Amino acid sequence: xxxxxxxxxxxxxxxxxxxxxxxxxxxxxxxxxxxxxxxxxxxxxxxxxxxxxxxxxxxxxxxxxxxxxxxxxxxxxxxxxxxxxxxxxxxxxxxxxxxxxxxxxxxxxxxxxxxxxxxxxxxxxxxxxxxxxxxxxxxxxxxxxxxxxxxxxxxxxxxxxxxxxxxxxxxxxxxxxxxxxxxxxxxxxxxxxxxxxxxxxxxxxxxxxxxxxxxxxxxxxxxxxxxxxxxxxxxxxxxxxxxxxxxxxxxxxxxxxxxxxxxxxxxxxxxxxxxxxxxxxxxxxxxxxxxxxxxxxxxxxxxxxxx
Amino acid sequence: xxxxxxxxxxxxxxxxxxxxxxxxxxxxxxxxxxxxxxxxxxxxxxxxxxxxxxxxxxxxxxxxxxxxxxxxxxxxxxxxxxxxxxxxxxxxxxxxxxxxxxxxxxxxxxxxxxxxxxxxxxxxxxxxxxxxxxxxxxxxxxxxxxxxxxxxxxxxxxxxxxxxxxxxxxxxxxxxxxxxxxxxxxxxxxxxxxxxxxxxxxxxxxxxxxxxxxxxxxxxxxxxxxxxxxxxxxxxxxxxxxxxxxxxxxxxxxxxxxxxxxxxxxxxxxxxxxxxxxxxxxxxx
Numbered sequence: 001x002x003x004x005x006x007x008x009x010x011x012x013x014x015x016x017x018x019x020x021x022x023x024x025x026x027x028x029x030x031x032x033x034x035x036x037x038x039x040x041x042x043x044x045x046x047x048x049x050x051x052x053x054x055x056x057x058x059x060x061x062x063x064x065x066x067x068x069x070x071x072x073x074x075x076x077x078x079x080x081x082x083x084x085x086x087x088x089x090x091x092x093x094x095x096x097x098x099x100x101x102x103x104x105x106x107x108x109x110x111x112x113x114x115x116x117x118x119x120x121x122x123x124x125x126x127x128x129x130x131x132x133x134x135x136x137x138x139x140x141x142x143x144x145x146x147x148x149x150x151x152x153x154x155x156x157x158x159x160x161x162x163x164x165x166x167x168x169x170x171x172x173x174x175x176x177x178x179x180x181x182x183x184x185x186x187x188x189x190x191x192x193x194x195x196x197x198x199x200x201x202x203x204x205x206x207x208x209x210x211x212x213x214x215x216x217x218x219x220x221x222x223x224x225x226x227x228x229x230x231x232x233x234x235x236x237x238x239x240x241x242x243x244x245x246x247x248x249x250x251x252x253x254x255x256x257x258x259x260x261x262x263x264x265x266x267x268x269x270x271x272x273x274x275x276x277x278x279x280x281x282x283x284x285x286x287x288x289x290x291x292x293x294x295x296x297x298x299x300x301x302x303x304x305x306x307x
Numbered sequence: 308x309x310x311x312x313x314x315x316x317x318x319x320x321x322x323x324x325x326x327x328x329x330x331x332x333x334x335x336x337x338x339x340x341x342x343x344x345x346x347x348x349x350x351x352x353x354x355x356x357x358x359x360x361x362x363x364x365x366x367x368x369x370x371x372x373x374x375x376x377x378x379x380x381x382x383x384x385x386x387x388x389x390x391x392x393x394x395x396x397x398x399x400x401x402x403x404x405x406x407x408x409x410x411x412x413x414x415x416x417x418x419x420x421x422x423x424x425x426x427x428x429x430x431x432x433x434x435x436x437x438x439x440x441x442x443x444x445x446x447x448x449x450x451x452x453x454x455x456x457x458x459x460x461x462x463x464x465x466x467x468x469x470x471x472x473x474x475x476x477x478x479x480x481x482x483x484x485x486x487x488x489x490x491x492x493x494x495x496x497x498x499x500x501x502x503x504x505x506x507x508x509x510x511x512x513x514x515x516x517x518x519x520x521x522x523x524x525x526x527x528x529x530x531x532x533x534x535x536x537x538x539x540x541x542x543x544x545x546x547x548x549x550x551x552x553x554x555x556x557x558x559x560x561x562x563x564x565x566x567x568x569x570x571x572x573x574x575x576x577x578x579x580x581x582x583x584x585x586x587x588x589x590x591x592x
Binding site for chain 1: 518
């Protein structure tokens with residue numbers, strides 16, 4: 001801690017010298033600010049506005065209804081199951097992604113012939129679009145013409161094609177596997193970049209102090225990975241929470257809302273019920289939840305090293 | 308390569324085990340795409356056959372890769388060009404806009420900084436998929452509906468957050484004393500950024516570039532809403548045109564997917580070398 005306070009004082013002096021005004025910062029952050037305000041803030045405002053209106057199914061804005069849409073959303077009997085699904089979806093996918101990626105990054109950081117090729121293989125699900133990857137999984141688990149089902153039948157695990165995507169629980173499981181599969185590359189590479197930023201001196205020092213492998217990993221490597229890991233987890237939480245295509249493709253054919261997360265539910269309300277107002281209110285709720293999760297996360301983990 | 312010596316002096320047996328494990332890892336990540344490739348080489352009737360075949364029984368239909376460019380469903384060649392132009396321009400825009408912002412916020416205090424960083428993270432939490440209705444209305448109003456520029460701006464705006472964040476954390480890991488020493492020597496802020504910081508944060512920039520490019524390349528939801536002309540649409544959207552209500556042209560879905568994936572993998576191969584180069588340079592320091 002004492003180490004952290006020393007540079008802090010230096011910074012204060014230097015920022016005073018560097019003219020810490022908003023105007024001085026503007027040339028540096030201005031373009032980013034402009035892009036965000038122009039492209040993100042307007043549609044977001046429009047979404048919030050729509051959530052307080054009554055809009056007909058053909059899109060005519062009828063009148064303002066205050067918070068009525070939100071009352072309807074919270075009275076919705078499908079909501080508890082959807083929220084439960086959302087929690088399971090996010091927690092399971094992010095937890096497994098991070099654990100597998102930590103191990104994988106550690107492995108890919110070790111020298112062996114062909115390592116570059118293995119790294120390339122790991123990047124492929126990232127290079128492929130989520131829509132494409134999910135589509136091939138969906139095709140493979142089809143009970144009739146799916147290759148994966150045939151494989152499971154051939155090796156004797158199944159007696160015949162199993163409808164993985166016909167019921168909520170197996171379909172969710174398939175979707176979770178796909179989500180972990182497509183999240184691992186990014187997470188692994190972020191951790192790998194973090195691993196490679198660790199100075200060799202640090203590892204040597206640990207070794208000389210007689211630390212064993214696990215000791216070195218837990219007390220030397222992991223703390224150094226904190227920055228990379230914090231960002232990776234945060235991005236994963238947000239992306240998994242907001243993911244639409246995976247569940248839409250895998251569980252889309254299941255009637256009712258037993259395999260829906262908030263995100264897919266929002267789209268069903270918009271697409272099938274044609275209710276822009278209700279779906280906007282749901283979007284606002286969805287956004288509020290992400291905001292709360294991220295706020296708690298940022299507060300406790302402090303992923304940004306603040307000056 | 309210094310870590311070969313310092314990190315561990317692996318025995319031959321260990322290296323062989325690592326190669327076997329590496330093979331296993333590679334297989335896990337490649338099998339779905341092998342399924343994709345094999346599927347793209349089957350005839351339409353064979354890919355829907357029950358029970359399915361592992362390998363194309365009627366011989367590999369490489370002709371699928373020729374016929375897919377000329378189908379009634381979508382003009383794949385145009386879709387490829389759209390994807391390339393939109394992704395390249397958006398990535399460039401992100402780099403131009405995010406690098407100074409990430410550097411400045413990692414280095415200096417200023418009033419409104421927390422508001423700015425909050426705004427950035429809020430952007431990350433909102434995805435185009437949630438905001439399609441608003442984006443549609445806005446692009447109509449700005450006269451950009453159904454243009455590449457609209458998708459360049461949207462892709463850049465929604466990917467900015469990650470680039471700023473990842474670069475911010477990398478800039479923050481560079482000791483400030485280095486900057487201060489350079490400034491005392493009379494170097495301006497821009498010079499300090501380009502000459503001193505950028506070489507040190509290479510891995511971060513590479514991560515940001517890859518992430519942005521791939522995310523633009525594969526963007527789906529906003530393109531679906533903003534680009535209505537078939538020629539303007541990217542491959543991710545074009546793909547869905549092969550998915551019919553009654554029967555899907557899987558061989559084309561997979562063929563187009565393979566064509567869409569290969570350039571990104573090639574790009575990564577090029578950048579991976581730079582990544583390793585940048586890293587060994589960092590290790591010398």
